[in-house]
Amino acid sequence: MTLTVNGKLMQLPAGTTLYQLMAGLAGVGRGTAAAVDGVVAPRGGWAELELRAGQHVEILTATQGG
């Protein structure tokens, strides 16, 4: 299935959870967060959240700023 992750198209196996995506891209420790289709996906629910084709995922982390 194809999703948009941080503005780029990405192919993922069907049934991929947000936790699996986070573990591969950003790490699942403190400091990262994700929104799916414009809504915050709380980290406590990542393991149960199965992604679907066409979704837009934004994965953010803290960086120098402000």
Next chain:
Amino acid sequence: MADDTFTIAGAEFDSRLIMGTGGAPSLAIMAAAIQASGTAMCTVSMRRVDTATPGSVLDMLAGCGVRVLPNTAGCRTAHEAVLTARLARDALGTDWIKLEVIADDHTLLPDPVELLDAAELLVADGFTVLPYTNDDPVLARRLQRAGCAAVMPLGAPIGTGLGIRNRHNIELIVAEAEVPVILDAGIGTASDAALAMELGCDAVLLASAVTRAQDPALMAAAMAAAVTAGRLAARAGRIPRRHHARASSPTHGTAVF
């Protein structure tokens, strides 16, 4: 000045200098500046992981022993700012947020309508909201009434180093504030930070003045000294300005030659 701490939403700080972490050439230089500043709280921005190194800035700040204050820099609407604040809360485990809602890239000035809207939404959602605001006493009042934990008026637009362009407005904001007033943005050099404190601000937040200085750690030390000096002067009570001279030496007993 351990006897002169200040408090935001029940949290006590022994430094009245808050540091932004943007603009430093490297994390090592940023860390040295933070140590030299004596600050107890630093801001961070939330960005896509593919344009940032995950965790590194947080590791650096943890090593410095400072509190992390996420911001909503880059947001243009209340909707974007609220979503970014919620992501920061989930990522960092803090409900404190430096709220920035910027109108355009040219001025980087806050959009007052979106800012107030975002502040109301975030307060209702349980956030401790520290809004970066225009130097407008009426907007500062509205933000305070909305439940913000501090108000953070600009001295001048972000990154300009123009100092405090409207000191009268800063004094008006200070005069009626019941929450801490933190001068945020526009600081160019140490005297600007001292002036902010002399005008009655509770603290100063700055980034570029230190991170883009030729010697960031040295400028950080200068800012720390300036904030302390300005605060002491504000507490001491300055003499009134006079049109004409007033002798400081005794006028009686002068010799006649």
